[in-house]
Amino acid sequence: MTKISRLKNNTIYFDNSATSFPKPPAVVDSVVEYMTHVGANPGRSGHRLAAEAGNIVFQARKTISEFFGVKSPMNVIFSSNATDSLNLSVKGVLCQDDHVITSSLEHNSVIRPLKMLEEKGIINITILQGNDIGIISESELDAAKKNNTKAVIINHMSNVTGIVQPVKEIGKWCKKNNLIFILDCAQSAGIIPVDLKADNIDMIAFAGHKGLYGPTGTGGLIISDSFDVKKMSPLKEGGTGSMSDKTVQPNFLPDMYESGTLNVAGIAGLAKGIEFLNNMPEKLKSVQLHKNTLQKYFIEKAFKRIGGFKSYSAPSGLGVVSFTIDGLSVSEITRKLSDDFDIMARQGLHCSPLAHKRIGTFPEGTVRFSFSVFNTITEVDTALEALKMIRDGK
Amino acid sequence: MWAVDVLNKNNIINKLIPVPRDLSSDCGYCVEIESDSILEAEEVLKREIIEFDRIIEL
Numbered sequence: 001m002t003k004i005s006r007l008k009n010n011t012i013y014f015d016n017s018a019t020s021f022p023k024p025p026a027v028v029d030s031v032v033e034y035m036t037h038v039g040a041n042p043g044r045s046g047h048r049l050a051a052e053a054g055n056i057v058f059q060a061r062k063t064i065s066e067f068f069g070v071k072s073p074m075n076v077i078f079s080s081n082a083t084d085s086l087n088l089s090v091k092g093v094l095c096q097d098d099h100v101i102t103s104s105l106e107h108n109s110v111i112r113p114l115k116m117l118e119e120k121g122i123i124n125i126t127i128l129q130g131n132d133i134g135i136i137s138e139s140e141l142d143a144a145k146k147n148n149t150k151a152v153i154i155n156h157m158s159n160v161t162g163i164v165q166p167v168k169e170i171g172k173w174c175k176k177n178n179l180i181f182i183l184d185c186a187q188s189a190g191i192i193p194v195d196l197k198a199d200n201i202d203m204i205a206f207a208g209h210k211g212l213y214g215p216t217g218t219g220g221l222i223i224s225d226s227f228d229v230k231k232m233s234p235l236k237e238g239g240t241g242s243m244s245d246k247t248v249q250p251n252f253l254p255d256m257y258e259s260g261t262l263n264v265a266g267i268a269g270l271a272k273g274i275e276f277l278n279n280m281p282e283k284l285k286s287v288q289l290h291k292n293t294l295q296k297y298f299i300e301k302a303f304k305r306i307g308g309f310k311s312y313s314a315p316s317g318l319g320v321v322s323f324t325i326d327g328l329s330v331s332e333i334t335r336k337l338s339d340d341f342d343i344m345a346r347q348g349l350h351c352s353p354l355a356h357k358r359i360g361t362f363p364e365g366t367v368r369f370s371f372s373v374f375n376t377i378t379e380v381d382t383a384l385e386a387l388k389m390i391r392d393g394k
Numbered sequence: 395m396w397a398v399d400v401l402n403k404n405n406i407i408n409k410l411i412p413v414p415r416d417l418s419s420d421c422g423y424c425v426e427i428e429s430d431s432i433l434e435a436e437e438v439l440k441r442e443i444i445e446f447d448r449i450i451e452l
Contacts, residue, residue, distance in 0.1 A: 046412020046423040054410075054423075058395030072443070073396060252445070 012343040012379045017159050017187060017320055017350075017370035019209045019216055024276040027213055027269040034268045041261055043241035053264050060271035061254075067274050068204065068222050069195035074253040077221045078262050082186035083109040085205035085221035088257060089182045090114060090153065092232035098150040099124045101141065103165065104358040105134045105158040108351045109205075110184055114153070124148075127354070133163050133314075134358050141173050151180040156204075157188035160355040160366070162295075162313045162320030164192060171200030180231070186210065190277055191291065191318050193284050196224040203227060211287075212277070213372075214270030217263050229253060236260070280373075287373055291319030294371045298380045299323075305384055306391050312359050312366055322350075322359075322366035325391055330367045333390055337367075341386040345369055397425050397444050404438045406431050417450060426452075 013021050034056060040049035042057045061073035070076070079085045090113040094100060102110060104127055117123045126144040130136045141152070152174050157164050167183060174181035183204045185194055190211025194204060201224060208218030223229065229251075237249045238259030250256055280286040296315040303309055308326030325333060330347035337343040348365040349356050356362040369383070401408045408431075410423045418424070427435050432449055439446055 046410070051410045051423060054395050055398075058399065062396075062399070 010342060010382075012341075012375075012382060014343060014345045014369040014371060014375065014379075014383065016372040016375075017210065017368065018346055019207075020211065020213050020372045022374060023213050023215070023269070024273060026272040026276060027215065030268040030272045031215060031265045034265045038264075042264060044239075044261070056264060056268050056271075057262060060267045063271045063274050063278075064220065064222065067278070068206075069197050070222055071225045072253070075223045075225060077223065077254045077257045078267060079219045079221060080217055080263070081209070081219040082184065082205045082207040083219075085219055086110055086153075086182075086184060087113050088221055088235045089203055089205060089232070091117070091235055092257075093151055093180055093182070094123050095150075096122055097124075097148055098122075099126065099146045099148045101126050101128060101144045101149060101152045103127065103134065103136050103154050104129045105160070105163060105165075105355045106153070106155050106352070107159055107184065107186065107355075108353070109186065110153055110155065111354055129358065133161070134158065134355070135163060135165060136170070138169060138173050141170070145177060145179075149177075149179060151182055153182045153184065155184045155187075156194070157185075157192060157318070157320070158352070158355055159187045159320065159370075160312070160322050160350050160352050160368070161359060162187075162317035162322075164188070164318070167194070167199050167201070174202075175200040180227075187320065190274075191284060191287055196222065197226075208266065208270040208273070212270060213273030215266040218266040218270045221257070223253070229256060232257075234259070288318055290373050291371050292316065294375055294377065294380055295319055295321055297377060298369065298384065301380075301384050302387065306387050308391065309387075312361065319371040321369045322361070323369075324361065324364075324366050325387065328391065330365050333367050333387070336390045337383070337386060340390075341382070343383050343386055396442075397439055397446060400438055400442045400444060401425065401427070401435060404434070406435050406438065408435075414452075418447065 038049055038052045040053045042054035061076040064076045065073045086109045100123055114125050118125050128136045128140045154165050171181055180202045183201050185204045186207045189206040203221055203223045205221050208214035209216045234249055234257050236259050240250055240255040240259055242255050243250045295317050299311050299315045310324045312322040334345050334347040337345050346368045356365055409426045411426045413424045429451055
């Protein structure tokens, strides 16, 4: 079988918030296995290979539903990425004259669909600013709530600063006020445990290719067991392999929201990515410990060694560090990191202009290092040395 | 697939087969079980809250 998708030579990859790399070997193997030996379309035919493909998809649904505390595997809706899932939840749930509450740390995957609906005169939006680091509170939610408020959409973990919102408190508040709670877990899935039932979350959007270590092109929307699907319209209609004599969309999960052939190769890999996390000694605790160790080490050493270093992330964070260096543009830093030191990092606004406005780094943005479980202290040391040399103009 | 998963766990012999065209228009499959297992299968599926269209004796 395929060997691990190794990085070439001494390449250092610190762009795991965009997509994680490398992937666990089992992820790559399962993609190759499906592409080589199965290949069929799940749910569309009755032959053996179609059944095998169907089983791959079902087992992945089961793994994901257990991972996120949902009883029914059918409540896992596969999509292409978190953006896809968020578009479904936003445009499927919100109707004419609805009001929605969101935060100042949202990614464009949330704010753009919302703004599109607002510009069309369909909805109204309230963007909560939160405290000095963007964390929202119950009193802010109380003040924002209107008679026509239908939903609260919150980014669980900021892709810019790594700030984590108090999901349990927000969920409790939404339940008390009978509002739909949609959580964007693009960054947090695979790092912070989420339990839809325990945290009163109606639906979460996740990316399969970031913290869950699946292939790109995977993601999903998970609907809580108690959510009434009549409250969410499909974003697309089409072939599902079920009720083929009907010209209207099926009204049951997951077919209602899953028209068209699924990304079975990607889904096969995604399931193995989650199994990889489940097999870690202390599951997500191990992930958190590893990422926090790297983050704390990097921030503390950078403050000491690199003149003009400014961090917009706390040392206590879980592997997302935004920073700038006085006198250097962020694009100059990442270009030199890539060209001269073979270190991959992302600069700019990270598709989150609101978050950068909130932390005062708009429009220049920041450099972002985002770590995975495969990164090491040695790599961080190499990056620190590289940043020092860039800072000193060497 | 969920039904097959549950039936297997309960040691109820089953087989995925293409849906007979005279029964349904679905493009996919249905689960074939022995007639002796019908009651047990029905009970297991209901217990796991797995929705199914119907059980038909062929």
